[in-house]
Amino acid sequence: SSPRPRRRLSVEQRREQLIAVALDFFAHHAPEEVSIDDIAAAAGASRPLVYHYFPGKQALYEEATRRAGRELAGLFDEPQVGPLSERLHRVMGRYLDFVDAHGPGFAAIMRNGSASSSPGTGAVIDQVRQAALDAVLSHLALPDPSPRVRLAVRSWIGNAEITALAWLQDEKGRFSREELQLALVQEFVAQLLVVLVHEPGLAPAMSGWLAEEQPDGPAGLLLHRLVALLGD
Amino acid sequence: SSPRPRRRLSVEQRREQLIAVALDFFAHHAPEEVSIDDIAAAAGASRPLVYHYFPGKQALYEEATRRAGRELAGLFDEPQVGPLSERLHRVMGRYLDFVDAHGPGFAAIMRNGSASSSPGTGAVIDQVRQAALDAVLSHLALPDPSPRVRLAVRSWIGNAEITALAWLQDEKGRFSREELQLALVQEFVAQLLVVLVHEPGLAPAMSGWLAEEQPDGPAGLLLHRLVALLGD
Numbered sequence: 359s360s361p362r363p364r365r366r367l368s369v370e371q372r373r374e375q376l377i378a379v380a381l382d383f384f385a386h387h388a389p390e391e392v393s394i395d396d397i398a399a400a401a402g403a404s405r406p407l408v409y410h411y412f413p414g415k416q417a418l419y420e421e422a423t424r425r426a427g428r429e430l431a432g433l434f435d436e437p438q439v440g441p442l443s444e445r446l447h448r449v450m451g452r453y454l455d456f457v458d459a460h461g462p463g464f465a466a467i468m469r470n471g472s473a474s475s476s477p478g479t480g481a482v483i484d485q486v487r488q489a490a491l492d493a494v495l496s497h498l499a500l501p502d503p504s505p506r507v508r509l510a511v512r513s514w515i516g517n518a519e520i521t522a523l524a525w526l527q528d529e530k531g532r533f534s535r536e537e538l539q540l541a542l543v544q545e546f547v548a549q550l551l552v553v554l555v556h557e558p559g560l561a562p563a564m565s566g567w568l569a570e571e572q573p574d575g576p577a578g579l580l581l582h583r584l585v586a587l588l589g590d
Numbered sequence: 591s592s593p594r595p596r597r598r599l600s601v602e603q604r605r606e607q608l609i610a611v612a613l614d615f616f617a618h619h620a621p622e623e624v625s626i627d628d629i630a631a632a633a634g635a636s637r638p639l640v641y642h643y644f645p646g647k648q649a650l651y652e653e654a655t656r657r658a659g660r661e662l663a664g665l666f667d668e669p670q671v672g673p674l675s676e677r678l679h680r681v682m683g684r685y686l687d688f689v690d691a692h693g694p695g696f697a698a699i700m701r702n703g704s705a706s707s708s709p710g711t712g713a714v715i716d717q718v719r720q721a722a723l724d725a726v727l728s729h730l731a732l733p734d735p736s737p738r739v740r741l742a743v744r745s746w747i748g749n750a751e752i753t754a755l756a757w758l759q760d761e762k763g764r765f766s767r768e769e770l771q772l773a774l775v776q777e778f779v780a781q782l783l784v785v786l787v788h789e790p791g792l793a794p795a796m797s798g799w800l801a802e803e804q805p806d807g808p809a810g811l812l813l814h815r816l817v818a819l820l821g822d
Binding site: 505506508509510512513514515516517518519520521523524525529532533537541544545548549551552554555556561579580581583584585587588589 | 737738740741744745746747748749750751752753755756757761764765769773776777780781783784786787788793811812813815816817819820821
């Protein structure tokens with residue numbers, strides 16, 4: 359049980375290393391289960407050295423949360439090429455991989471149940487939601503998205519959060535990542551259909567999106583079966 | 591500006607009065623904007639008297655949150671009579687009234703951005719979500735709801751939370767409570783349709799629910815227009 363040798367790192371490298379180690383801890387444990395000592399030990403650093411870079415665990419937690427939030431927001435970047443539902447399917451695949459890899463950390467921040475929740479972590483959540491909204495709206499490529507379209511996208515993002523959280527907490531044995539990924543995209547299409555029912559003016563855009571869909575893609579499968587079901 | 595006269599209250603009455611005053615404050619202000627002095631003044635009580643009942647603001651906030659959570663969970667109680675979508679429409683009406691009446695407090699607890707978030711308030715949110723899930727499942731009256739049905743209901747509850755929050759924060763001028771109420775119920779029906787596409791075994795139950803629906807009810811209107819749209 360000899361301590362790990364200290365590596366010689368520049369100030370910036372050391373700071374980044376501590377954040378990376380903290381990210382890893384906070385991804386796999388609730389914040390209240392993590393101590394500065396854990397992080398120092400895993401980084402091969404002394405406790406005073408960690409405190410030299412960060413005033414305390416809360417500051418490290420908030421920085422790690424900001425980094426994770428930036429990464430999560432970045433997962434919504436997707437080239438605007440190909441059928442809409444397949445783009446969102448790729449985004450949701452990355453989203454669920456992220457949730458899977460950062461399980462307890464994602465749960466802690468989203469559950470609002472952590473002693474380390476703060477205005478800082480709340481702002482990160484708001485920023486991720488905003489980035490997700492902007493990204494999805496950019497794929498819809500509407501010149502002026504109506505309030506109803508915007509709200510449908512926001513509520514679908516909330517749906518994805520809660521679904522991912524439920525999957526992590528209780529349902530993981532009962533659902534594969536692939537089943538969930540497909541269901542989330544199809545729920546998005548269903549949300550758009552509800553908007554369309556209230557805003558017939560969305561019909562040309564909707565026809566445009568659907569024209570690019572493949573029959574066996576996420577939207578194609580849903581619509582094909584819905585037509586069959588509702589036709590009965 | 592003379593202080594209000596103290597009323598003679600029993601210990602239990604005084605405690606309940608302080609909670610009621612705190613609930614009102616926390617419903618209309620973010621927790622960080624509320625002080626024990628505000629609550630004492632509004633209750634016609636001294637600061638030491640408030641501290642006699644509660645160790646501090648956090649304890650009062652948590653108790654107020656528990657009460658609000660219990661009230662919110664209770665709004666999901668609805669007699670199992672009449673068309674399913676009309677029952678949910680009444681539940682969503684009460685839900686949106688609650689959100690409207692407790693605006694800043696609802697936002698603070700749901701945004702996870704409050705300095706007063708804690709494991710206690712997180713547990714309240716979990717309990718409300720669980721009560722909402724149980725209530726909605728009881729209306730579906732399935733002998734053994736599948737994981738997919740359970741997850742769809744949970745994600746719809748998340749959808750309602752986020753939608754209500756977005757409505758409070760940004761969209762209130764653009765949506766009436768009634769528009770939102772109807773859209774939420776129709777999104778529930780749309781979620782069930784997505785489940786049905788993957789679980790044909792749900793068809794008999796779905797037919798049973800739809801048989802009770804009115805043509806101009808929330809589900810009837812949606813399905814009628816969907817059939818017309820998808821038929822094109």
